[in-house]
Amino acid sequence: MSGSSPATRFITSLTWDMLPGEVIERAVMCLTDTLAAMLAGRATRAARVAADLAHDWWPGGTATSIVGGDRLATGGAAFANAVAANAVDIDDCGIYTWGHPGAQVVPTALALAEERRLSGRELILAIVVGYEIAFRAGRCLNHEQSTIHSAERTYRACGSWGSVACAAIACHALGLNEATTRHALGIAEYDSPDLPMMRAIDTPGMVKHGVGFGALTGLLSADLARRGFTGIVPGLDFDEFRPFVDDLGRDYYLPRGITWKRFSSCAWTHPALLAIEELRSRHPLDPGAIDRIVVETYPDAARLGTRIPLTTEEAQFNLAWPVAAMLVDGRVGPEQVADSRLGSPEIAALCRRIDVVVSEEMTHRYYLSEVNDPEGSDSSSVTITLTDGTVLSSGRLDHVLYPEPGWTWDEMRDKFAWLATGHVEPASIPRLLDALANVASADDSSVLIRDLASSLIPVPIEQGAVS
Known part of the structure; x- marks a missing residue:
């Protein structure tokens, strides 16, 4: 040759x-x-x-x-x-x-x-x-x-x-x-x-x-x-x-x-984490006052699941744990996914209140993003219901990976x-x-x-x- x-x-x-x-x-x-x-x-x-x-x-x-x-x-x-x-x-x-x-x-x-x-x-x-x-x-x-x-x-x-x-x-x-x-x-x-x-x-x-x-x-x-x-x-x-x-x-x-990356977790979690950041910037969120969290996203992100992780790898390849950690700690870095942190009762309790829903529109946008169509994006929305009945929604957040803001x-x-x-x-x-x-x-x-x-x-x- x-x-x-x-x-x-x-x-x-x-x-x-x-x-x-x-x-x-x-x-x-x-x-x-x-x-x-x-x-x-x-x-x-x-x-x-x-x-x-x-x-x-x-x-x-x-x-x-x-x-x-x-x-x-x-x-x-x-x-x-x-x-x-x-x-x-x-x-x-x-x-x-x-x-x-x-x-x-x-x-x-x-x-x-x-x-x-x-x-x-x-x-x-x-x-x-x-x-x-x-x-x-x-x-x-x-x-x-x-x-x-x-x-x-x-x-x-x-x-x-x-x-x-x-x-x-x-x-x-x-x-x-x-x-x-x-x-x-x-x-x-x-x-x-x-x-x-x-x-x-x-x-x-x-x-x-x-x-x-x-x-x-x-x-x-x-x-x-x-x-x-x-x-x-x-x-x-x-x-x-x-x-x-x-x-x-x-x-x-x-x-x-x-x-x-700004977050220590699979990139498929990042649109939801950005949505949480958006909500936190507008509303003071007490994790103890949260009754239910619904994450809308695309199939690959949903596949990460909501299981309670036993290892750092399970925490990184997970949707619920980073979302809950963001609500509790305000960040998702190495500390939040470390093996020593996985026993956190506060984060685990929030994980159990998270539901994940696959959105047809977000799925369509995600598949467009995979072929670098300008209409494509990795998208998510987060809706939080508080124990007093208040409903807070981030709306759809579109995260464009390439090119990202410099x-x-x-x-x-x-x-x-x-x-x-x-x-x-x-x-x-x-x-x-x-x-x-x-x-x-x-x-x-x-x-x-x-x-x-x-x-x-x-x-x-x-x-x-x-x-």
């Missing part, structure tokens, strides 16, 4: 001069956001288990585990940090992927940056390659799912297309040629995990989106190809998908294709400081944020991760986690 293609040309030939300023800024913000998510997730049981395994299987390398601060081989660090990045579901979502690119792209790029002492510009280039290929690979892999409007669809979650994106990052960072890169992409796609996503919605577990295996499979695939291992023709090279890849290097999806640097800095608190020494947060904002000028970007690792605070381990 040989020859050039739009995907392999982009991966192997992308240079700094080809990046528009808005792409560079977005990539740096993605780096900042994902590092914050990694820090927030490092105390979870899932992150601890993954880091413990990585420590045993891949000890003594050049890359840093954000969970424990120890040094691991490149694949081990990427695997462990990816699991941490998605562990509390506050990492970014990407257009066409139905999932989370940053949780795989950034840990992979950072591990390679430490291994190869990449400059700040080289790190950003690797991140851009990862995101742009993730958007296209996800679009190719799941292109048929948006036409299946029933409970039977079970699209493949993040680690599937993420394997291809992470292989692309490694090929770019290693300087592999087009022919070798094509094999790496084919190996990654062939060996990518299956990840039937909707089964994880119905029975949540630590498997979640398979991001750790996406990062690891991508790195293994590039290294195999570098050593002469061959792969299949990657889907990115199929004629039917040429419209998805022909614009690589000319039209960057990154500036309009990322949604950053975040400012101040908002991203605030999110990083919020999620980093308790995980790094307080005095180091401004220094880390300055280093992130100026990462493009760094001669050796791995200094950033070493500085972060030296600032880590040992955190309490969630119940049941390994030590």
Whole structure:
């Protein structure tokens, strides 16, 4: 298998001069956001288990585990940090992927940056390659799912297309040629995990989106190809998908294709949470005075259900728990979905008063949003009946994911400081944020991760986690 293609040309030939300023800024913000998510997730049981395994299987390398601060081989660090990045579901979502690119792209790029002492510009280039290929690979892999409007669809979650994106990052960072890169992409796609996503919605577990295996499979695939291992023709090279890849290097999806999360729960819950925020801004809501809550939404959000969660993963893949937590605490962050919080009698009591109704109109708008129709949106409305008979309604709230209203640097800095608190020494947060904002000028970007690792605070381990 040989020859050039739009995907392999982009991966192997992308240079700094080809990046528009808005792409560079977005990539740096993605780096900042994902590092914050990694820090927030490092105390979870899932992150601890993954880091413990990585420590045993891949000890003594050049890359840093954000969970424990120890040094691991490149694949081990990427695997462990990816699991941490998605562990509390506050990492970014990407257009066409139905999932989370940053949780795989950034840990992979950072591990390679430490291994190869990449400059700040080289790190950003690797991140851009990862995101742009993730958007296209996800679009190719799941292109048929948006036409299946029933409970039977079970699209493949993040680690599937993420394997291809992470292989692309490694090929770019290693300087592999087009022919070798094509094999790496084919190996990654062939060996990518299956990840039937909707089964994880119905029975949540630590498997979640398979991001750790996406990062690891991508790195293994590039290294195999570098050593002469061959792969299949990657889907990115199929004629039917040429419209998805022909614009690589000319039209960057990154500036309009990322949604950053303010809530630590599945994105399908966010329209309802925004509706609660709207109600709270207009009415003082005493959780004890609430008799009934009705959430109107679309089928995928309704499928999350209203069960009382027993684990953090069940809390994140749940509609009632985040809604109740928002009413009780006024926010849904890592604390609200932590295993230690799941015994809250106040939140659990509100969960039992929540009914979920599928709206035909919201369903129609949701399916339009999946094909990026301008009339589409992720929508919800929340109606609250108080014990005195008062009825409060948010009305329909339409949440458009792509493009979303742009975040400012101040908002991203605030999110990083919020999620980093308790995980790094307080005095180091401004220094880390300055280093992130100026990462493009760094001669050796791995200094950033070493500085972060030296600032880590040992955190309490969630119940049941390994030590």
